[in-house]
Amino acid sequence: MTRTRFATIRAEGQQLYGVVVEGGVVALSGEFTQWRTLRDVIAAGGLGALAAAAEGRAATHANGSFDWEIPVPDAEKILCVGVNFPDRNAEYKDGSAQPQYMSLFPRFARSFTGHGRPLVRPPENHTLDYEGEVVVVIGKGGRRIAASDAYDHIAGLSLCNEGTIRDWVRHAKFNVTQGKNWDASGAIGPWMVAFDDAAQLDEARIVTRVNGEVRQDDVLARMMFGVREEIAYISTFTTLMPGDMIVTGTPTGAGARFDPPKYLVPGDVVEVEVEGIGTLRNGVVDE
Template identity: 35%
Template sequence: MKLLRFGPPGRESVGAVDRDGRLRDLSSAVPDLHLPTLGLAGLKRLRRLDPSDFPVVRGRPRLGVPFTGISKFVAIGLNYADHAAEAGLAVPAEPIVFLKATTCISGPQDPVRLPAGSTRGDWEVELGVVIGRTARAVDEHDALAHVAGYTVVNDVSEREWQLERGGTWDKGKGFDTFGPIGPWLVTADEVPDPQALSLWLDLNGEPRQRGSTATMVFGVARLVSYVSRVMTLLPGDVIATGTPPGVGMGMKPPRYLRTGDVMTLGIEGLGSQRQRVI
C-alpha cells in the first residue's frame, strides 16, 4: 500500500494511491498515520482497505511527510563503495552511523533552504527504511520483520559544516529543510527485496545520481540489526541507508547547490520528490 499525507503543513490528511495512480482521501477511516500508535498491526488493518472505496482528491495538493511519530532520523555514511571512492574516503569496515536532527524533516516537495553563508550544499538520494516495531539488538535474520515500509529520502548536506568545521557529521546534515521524506510510505509487503531498487537524482533536469541498492556495502537487514544494537529503534524511526555516486562534492570541479536549483529524485516503486533551493 502507498500511504501519504497531504495538505497544508500541520493540517495534513491521510491518503493513499490507488491502482490507477490517483490520490484517495482516507481521512474518514484513519485520522493520522502516527506509526507509534499504528505499529505493524495498524498498518496491516489499513492494508485491508480498498483505496477505490474512498473519494478522489482533486488538484495537486502539497504532500507532507507520509507519516508522523519520528523519534529518530538515523543515517548511514559511505554505504556505497563507489560513493566512498568519489569522496576520497575508504570503504568502512562497519556502518558509519550519524543522526539527522528531526527538525530538518520536511515534505517531499517543500523547498530546501540553504543556511546563511552556505557554499557547499549537496544532494544525496537515499532509500529510507521505516521502523514499524520496536527493535532492540535484533538478529539480522529477523531484522526485516521490524520494518513497516520504505520511502525516499534526500539527505541534503552542507559539506563545509560536515567535514571542515570540526566534530561530527551531524552539523552538516541537520539544518532545517535538509531532510525531505516521501512522497509515500510504501508498506513492506510491496517491496519484496529492498536490495533490488534503482535510485536516481537530477539537478535542473540533468542526470547526477544513478545507482541501485544492490550495491550497498551493508544491506537493509544488516543495518537494522546493527543500529538496533547501538540504540533502540521505535515505530516511526527512519534509517537513511546511504547514497550512490554522483553527488556534487564528487564532481570535477565540485558543483554545489545554488539558489534556484531544482532537485528531482526518486526510487523505483517508491515515488519521486522535487525541491527548489532557496
C-alpha cells in the first residue's frame, strides 16, 4: 500500500509544499494560498485536499531540481524522547532499571536539515554522532490526551537522524539541550507519510546505516515508552498543537557506544530507514 507523502522543498529561493509523486514533487502551495506551510495545512485538516489535488498529476519539480526541507518547517514544538530502548538504558551502566517516567528534551527547527543535505560538524567539537528515530507529527491537538486515543491525534510519520555533539551533552549536570541543538547537526525527512494504520508504528523496524554498515536495528515495539504513552505524557503538561513533532527514541548502536567511539566525519553517509516511511539520507561536512 502506497500512502500519500507530503513534503516541503526549496526551489529557486522559494519554500514550497506539496505531494511526492514518481520522479519528484507536485508543488501545491501556489494553489492553496490560504495555507502558508504544511503546519497550516495540518491544522486546517487539509491534507486530504492536497492528496486529491495531486492525484494523477506529474511532478512540477523533478528530483534534483530542489532541496528537501524539514516536512513541517515551523512546528511550534519538537520534543525528543531520550534513552527509550532497554539496551540504551543498559548502556549507561548505572544499574538503573526502567525509569518510571520518560526523559524529554527540546530541539529547535534550526538544528535540523532536510534529506539529501549534509549534517554539519562544528569546529568547536568533533563528537558528532547519529541517532536514527521515527518522528510522529501531531494532527489534532489536545491536552491530557488519553493513551487509548493517542493515535487519533497523529497526522503522519517521518524519520529523524537526531544528530548530537556528545561532548556538549556533558557540559551541565542535568540537561542535554546544548549538545542537541547545533545548527544543522541532525535531519528530519525526507517527507511525512500519512498515518492511517496502527501497524505503521506497532510493527515498525528502524535501521540506521553509516557508509552501508548497519549500526542500529530494532523495532519500536521494544521501546520502554511507546508512542501512545509519549503522547499521553507530553500532553499532560503542554498542549500538543497541529504540526508538533515527537522524536520517539533511538535504539542502541550510536557511535559513542563503540570502543573506541565511531563519531561521524566529513564524507560519511548516514541512512535511517523504516519500511513504509522511507529512507532519510545525509552526508557530513565540516562547518
